[in-house]
Structures are given as structure tokens and as C-alpha cells.
Amino acid sequence: MATFVTALKQLEAMGLTDMLVPFVLIFAVVFAVLANVKLFKRKISIIVALVVSLLTVIPHVTGSYSKCYDVVLIINSALPKMGMVLIGMLMFLLVVGVLGVKLDFFTKALPFIVIAIAGITVYNFLTSNFLGCGVILTIPTSIIGLLPFLIPLLVLLAIILFTIGGKDSKGKNGPKKPGKGPYGPEN
Secondary structure (H helix, E strand, O other), rough: OOOHHHHHHHHHHOOHHHHHHHHHHHHHHHHHHHHHOOOOHHHHHHHHHHHHHHHHHHHHOOOOOOOOOOOHHHHHHHHHHHHHHHHOOOOOHHHHHHHHOOOOOOHHHHHHHHHHHHHHHHHHHHHOOOOOOOOOOOOOOOOOHHHHHHHHHHHHHHHHHHHHHOEEOOOOOOOOOEEEEEEEOOO
């Protein structure tokens, strides 16, 4: 009689974490991006996502990648840390919800929160020490050493803020006033 642990070990031996899970993850992400961008029709987007997923997973399975640049190994080493980050964010939102704190600043701070989460994700993937290959991105600790990283980051942040803070339909900066929509007054 097989137990749950032996069933998981058999799935692992058949390549669940080496083939199936990375394939499904890469396929889902690529298809979601292509579906939202609407670059192709749905059938073409499925084919493109399938090809990208297979082109990523097959060299891993055949051993064509160097172990330091294998995308599947990078994903398998970075995702547990991202899981911890997501659990931390959910715990924060749970505590805020239980305490009944009103988070009105989220509407204004949402772009910054999204940028921070994207930055944490990119930093996590670039600094994950997978298979002893070292760190892809090393962050210097001195202030002078941080300037080459800090200046482009601040310029990028300024560009993002400039593009996000656009004008409304009347040409004035600021939030739009509620008015009458196509289905009656907006609340």
C-alpha cells in the first residue's frame, strides 16, 4: 500500500519538478502575457507559449544547459523564497484585515507597491545561489559602490513616475471627478 510520501517520491522520480511543473509554470506565464497583450489570436498564443515552454524545459531534461544557467534550476531554487515572500505579504494583509485598519493610501501607493514587488522578485531571482554557482548579481555594500546601481535606478523610477502621473481627459493633473457614465452616475 503506497502512502502519500511514496507517491510524491515516485512523481519526483518521474520528473515532476524537473519537467512538468516548470513546463506548466512557463506556459501559463507566457500564455497569460500573450493573452493580455493580444499580440496574436488565442490559438497562435497557445502555440507560442507551448514552443517557449518546450524550448526552456527540453534542454534542461537533455542536459544541454550549463548547471549555472539552467532556467529550470533557477526557477526551482528561487520559487521557495518567493513563496515565503508571498506568505509574508498575505500575513500582513491578514493582520491589517483583522485589526480593521483602513488602507486608503493603497490607491495612491499601488504603483509603488507593484514596483517594489517586481524589484523584490527580480532581486530574488538574480541573487539566488543555486548549485554553488555563486551569485549572478552582487550588490556592493559601500555607498560609493552603490552609486552605479542607484543612479540608473533613480532615473528609471523617475521615468516610471512621469509616465504614471499622466493627465486626465481635460488636460489637468490629478484624479478625475466622478461624473455621469454610460450606465448612469458613477459612484
